[in-house]
Amino acid sequence: MLNPFELQALEQAILQQHPERVQTLIAHMNPADLAGWIEQLSLEAQVRLIPTLEQAALIFEFLPKTVQAQIAEQLDPADLLQLMSAMHSDDRTDLFKGLSPTLQPWILAELAPEKRHQIQQLAAYPEESAGAIMSSDFVTLSPELTIQQAIEQLRQVAADRETLYLIYIVDALQHLLGVVSLRQIIQAAPEVQLKNLMTTDLVMGQVDEDQEQIAWKLAHYDFLALPIVDQAQRLVGIVTYDDAMDIVEAETTEDILKSGAIESLPNLSLKNAPILSLYRQRVFWLVFLVFGSLLSGFGIAHFEEIIAAHIVLVFFLPLLVGSGGNAGAQSATLMVRALATGDVHFRDWFYLLGRESLVALCLGGTMALAVSVLGYVRGDLMVAVVLALSMLGIVLMGCLVGMSLPFILNKLKLDPASASAPLVTSICDASGVVVYLFIASQLLF
Amino acid sequence: MLNPFELQALEQAILQQHPERVQTLIAHMNPADLAGWIEQLSLEAQVRLIPTLEQAALIFEFLPKTVQAQIAEQLDPADLLQLMSAMHSDDRTDLFKGLSPTLQPWILAELAPEKRHQIQQLAAYPEESAGAIMSSDFVTLSPELTIQQAIEQLRQVAADRETLYLIYIVDALQHLLGVVSLRQIIQAAPEVQLKNLMTTDLVMGQVDEDQEQIAWKLAHYDFLALPIVDQAQRLVGIVTYDDAMDIVEAETTEDILKSGAIESLPNLSLKNAPILSLYRQRVFWLVFLVFGSLLSGFGIAHFEEIIAAHIVLVFFLPLLVGSGGNAGAQSATLMVRALATGDVHFRDWFYLLGRESLVALCLGGTMALAVSVLGYVRGDLMVAVVLALSMLGIVLMGCLVGMSLPFILNKLKLDPASASAPLVTSICDASGVVVYLFIASQLLF
Structure with missing residues (x-):
């Protein structure tokens, strides 16, 4: 962890362009901690530092959404594009919704077609619905695969998925058939087929369900992630346990403020709000x-x-x-x-x-x-x-x-x-x- | 899900000893849901049903602690012993602390030596400390193992561990050296050694740290589990994300009641408290x-x-x-x-x-x-x-x-x-x- 002097040193090292000094200061820092320090830098230092970070997207996602949007507006468009491409689909969509109307169409046009399509889909769901908070970065496999084949496929997709620990089994039309955990896969014999291993008694969320209900399900069932399906029971997203914690915090704040006769305006910081x-x-x-x-x-x-x-x-x-x-x-x-x-x-x-x-x-x-x-x-x-x-x-x-x-x-x-x-x-x-x-x-x- | 009539039918089927009818009613039920229904049965029906369940310990752990203790006191001692042996170490310890003074020494004497030792250790930590909420069911591996060897070892221990997804790397004296995720293991080549894969910049909790602080760390870093170490930096337990959610809920309730000028007495139910x-x-x-x-x-x-x-x-x-x-x-x-x-x-x-x-x-x-x-x-x-x-x-x-x-x-x-x-x-x-x-x-x- 940095102390206030080191924070000042970091700010100066960034502004005076001493990349080695910056590296020394932030080496071995956990992404969440580093994001905490980046939040306290000046906007200019933030904009210079972020494109140079090794795990830029991961660290960036730990910043508050308002700070993300401020930085995004000042970044070089090419840097922003690279950053957003590397982000998880739910965080990317949230950031997209916070961008200025001039930047939004440019980003959409430049993003890879698959990611553009994802943003357009996810951004269309109403606020506070499961659709608005879910991520599209889930892993699906076919029920016919054997454990050995499944592990090979998992190796290939591992990098950019939100979680590998719950694998959803779907048919050709993306209908959710079952779920297998990586734990089960590790324990099973290599020749077993997924369809003989998967759990078929599924608990899932609907895409238009209220986020509070989704968080309740995650907490009630102690799930790592909850699959979200559309009206046709096709798998369209997952909501993970860490999202549930954020939702619970936001909903609790809303309840507490209401109980104190205060209307809750979303994302209002007592420290920074007008x-x-x-x-x-x-x-x-x-x-x-x-x-x-x-x-x-x-x-x-x-x-x-x-x-x-x-x-x-x-x-x-x-x-x-x-x-x-x-x-x-x-x-x-x-x-x-x-x-x-x-x-x-x-x-x-x-x-x-x-x-x-x-x-x-x-x-x-x-x-x-x-x-x-x-x-x-x-x-x-x-x-x-x-x-x-x-x-x-x-x-x-x-x-x-x-x-x-x-x-x-x-x-x-x-x-x-x-x-x-x-x-x-x-x-x-x-x-x-x-x-x-x-x-x-x-x-x- | 059962409706109130089915609940009544379940109660009768249990009391009139019709195991097939019971099976039909509770088949394909998620453990968390089943626990919710068991909670509404009479104590007599609860005591008869639980020893007959296939995943008795898992379902039992979803019951509120006060209900667990009531049932435990009425169970046949042999059934109770079997149930407690199958529970996770943190839940087992919580239940043990709630048992009557006559039952406690008997259970201690009958439990397997390793589990007896665990209870004695875990029960000694002060309430609301990391030690009191942590589980001893973590996976540790030696840093010298290759990925292939690691997967073989994981297969053997998989059944009774709280999570397989974070594997802690320790030396011979149980000092925490690093952490490897199952995700990393799946992605790595079979001949790589764990010591070359593990993350060594660790975030951990101290055994005497306040539970609120532990929950904060889990939420802040988006961790699945937080390793807990003693004064000598030896790994003694883990706290998982689902425990963190329970802590956050309990601490929030305490804060809300305080803000309403109500002293918070732990585990007090508005519905059942005297x-x-x-x-x-x-x-x-x-x-x-x-x-x-x-x-x-x-x-x-x-x-x-x-x-x-x-x-x-x-x-x-x-x-x-x-x-x-x-x-x-x-x-x-x-x-x-x-x-x-x-x-x-x-x-x-x-x-x-x-x-x-x-x-x-x-x-x-x-x-x-x-x-x-x-x-x-x-x-x-x-x-x-x-x-x-x-x-x-x-x-x-x-x-x-x-x-x-x-x-x-x-x-x-x-x-x-x-x-x-x-x-x-x-x-x-x-x-x-x-x-x-x-x-x-x-x-x-």
């Missing part, structure tokens, strides 16, 4: 939630008299209302995550609601006890009773709202992850005000 | 946050006079205070996630604080405009000014608190993910009350 994008990401929910708070305000306005008569009630207002919001946010968080990991399903709702009621009664009871002591100290016995009853009701209500909202959103065909903590909090706040002041008005007049 | 565990998970934070709300109460108490004089102020209290909390929760969510994915680092704090201030000014400005219109309608011009100024100040403060808390927690050696939305909300609520009522007291008297 201020206005960060603003856009957040303003809608903030303004929307103002209306939630307005409901609390109306609740308060309705009970202005009782507040004026017992100003001590205002003192406890944030505490009671906040506790309902907090308990509700907890419930929603637990529920959304349990849905995301498959721990619970929508059909479990009634059962879960029953359990949640018990938990809420325990939580509410504890909180009611605590707050009634405070109420007795600061007010009187009657205030203590009002506080205890309100707390119990508010926490119970908060928990049930938090638990139910993800299910309701799902019924409305909305993403349950949008049951953000702030949304639940706003709803619970408004209802909490009404519960509290209603109980107070009944008991204190 | 009510009291769910209560314990949540009560601490709820009570803790009451004290945060009390601060808001004290703020209000301090300004009781101004509230009594301008009761309209109470109407806007939830709105203003809530907006600060919401904006702060957004900032904290963005920051904690960006830290988790490596988008930002702690050294970027000042830079990020500057950017956040700009975003906060835009957000606060928008909100101020909106709320001042409301204030003018419901109050007068002076109220509108008070509201606009308060909103701007509160949103700015909320954003800066939300952005700073993760950094402060980190400086205090606490987990930044504990900068939960509810905690930020409570802090922002209390300060919001003070800001609002202070501005009001200055301008309205």
Whole structure:
């Protein structure tokens, strides 16, 4: 690994054109690590260094897509063409989609016909579908081959394939018949035919399936790669385990941001995104939630008299209302995550609601006890009773709202992850005000 | 896949001892899917079915650890011994740790000496360390072997190894010298020696390294498996990509629950956990946050006079205070996630604080405009000014608190993910009350 001084030395060695010094600095570096350092170089140094690297395409693929596009635009077109030709088909297509409209047709025209065709096909699939993330660099063999013949064929195609470890068996029309692992091939006798070795109970993805579902399958079955087929069951691509990890990370970020009442704009870096994008990401929910708070305000306005008569009630207002919001946010968080990991399903709702009621009664009871002591100290016995009853009701209500909202959103065909903590909090706040002041008005007049 | 009726039929076929009917129902099922169905059977049916399965160990490993332990306690000891002998070393050790104290010594005594030794070693590593999650089922070869000899050796050991695709080259003392992939072996000439083919620039994990760091390395380098070495650089285990996915899921759940002010108790299922565990998970934070709300109460108490004089102020209290909390929760969510994915680092704090201030000014400005219109309608011009100024100040403060808390927690050696939305909300609520009522007291008297 380089330290910051070596990074500076690398930058200088590149700009002053000392290839041996550059070589010494980056020798024996893992492609992923080297990409991490290249990311920190100036654009000029990046553009000069990359065409000179031995495994340029491999290293380049480890760079973030936005950085790839910036460098690509500045590269000598011939260098860019060579780089893109050596990339994997899925990364190549992603880069292609990020290029400027002037560069795209030139690249298409210059690429080898097979690769041009691949890009045109892959780029046509909608974002976040299996087609948009899959790679065309898979290995297919005919079912009639023997193990020995198969190994010979594998040797020939090995260089530019994403994985050799899962080999797909297809007929002449590219229909997927089975899968054989390289592990099986190593273990089998040389004269066995692939058709007698292959697994035919296949798990596969459809080309228009959502990428989240694809990642789930890879993780659930512990697969190295998942074959992707088109409507006619022809093999058109594979998605590998490392892509699945990236998808899971991106989808988790989306869920987490939603739960924080933030719209997720794809590929937005907190560090590099324009201020206005960060603003856009957040303003809608903030303004929307103002209306939630307005409901609390109306609740308060309705009970202005009782507040004026017992100003001590205002003192406890944030505490009671906040506790309902907090308990509700907890419930929603637990529920959304349990849905995301498959721990619970929508059909479990009634059962879960029953359990949640018990938990809420325990939580509410504890909180009611605590707050009634405070109420007795600061007010009187009657205030203590009002506080205890309100707390119990508010926490119970908060928990049930938090638990139910993800299910309701799902019924409305909305993403349950949008049951953000702030949304639940706003709803619970408004209802909490009404519960509290209603109980107070009944008991204190 | 089975439907609920078939599941019921399976349960009955097992309990009424109709092995052919069972076979028909579960034929051609993927081990992961079959495990999913077994999970839904009664314990009695599970205990009867599992010893009869062809790939019992493989299927058993797909069951959740708590279910595995329940079944193991009920199995005939001889069946359990056979099952555990066939499991992978990491899963076997996890199961062993979950067994009752009466069963553990018996299993240890009966297992083959090599496997007994493995369990004793693996079980000794602390939870969440690389040692606790790694597997001992890796393949090692000597550097002097030729490709042809290597393939012969691989054939012999293939059956019980976690992966054949990465082969570790070690010296006589088990020191890790290099790694060769099966892909390289397939491509190389038969007479080449492994030492001339192996990669020697190794990325590895230490046996006492945190599991989160191990998962990060696997994802960062796109590795199939990461070798784990002890202090003397001897190879002691591997962690595979599918383990990394499980770790990432568990660590993400922990972070998400923390951000929802929920303590994460390991392996707690929302569906099956005891009510009291769910209560314990949540009560601490709820009570803790009451004290945060009390601060808001004290703020209000301090300004009781101004509230009594301008009761309209109470109407806007939830709105203003809530907006600060919401904006702060957004900032904290963005920051904690960006830290988790490596988008930002702690050294970027000042830079990020500057950017956040700009975003906060835009957000606060928008909100101020909106709320001042409301204030003018419901109050007068002076109220509108008070509201606009308060909103701007509160949103700015909320954003800066939300952005700073993760950094402060980190400086205090606490987990930044504990900068939960509810905690930020409570802090922002209390300060919001003070800001609002202070501005009001200055301008309205």
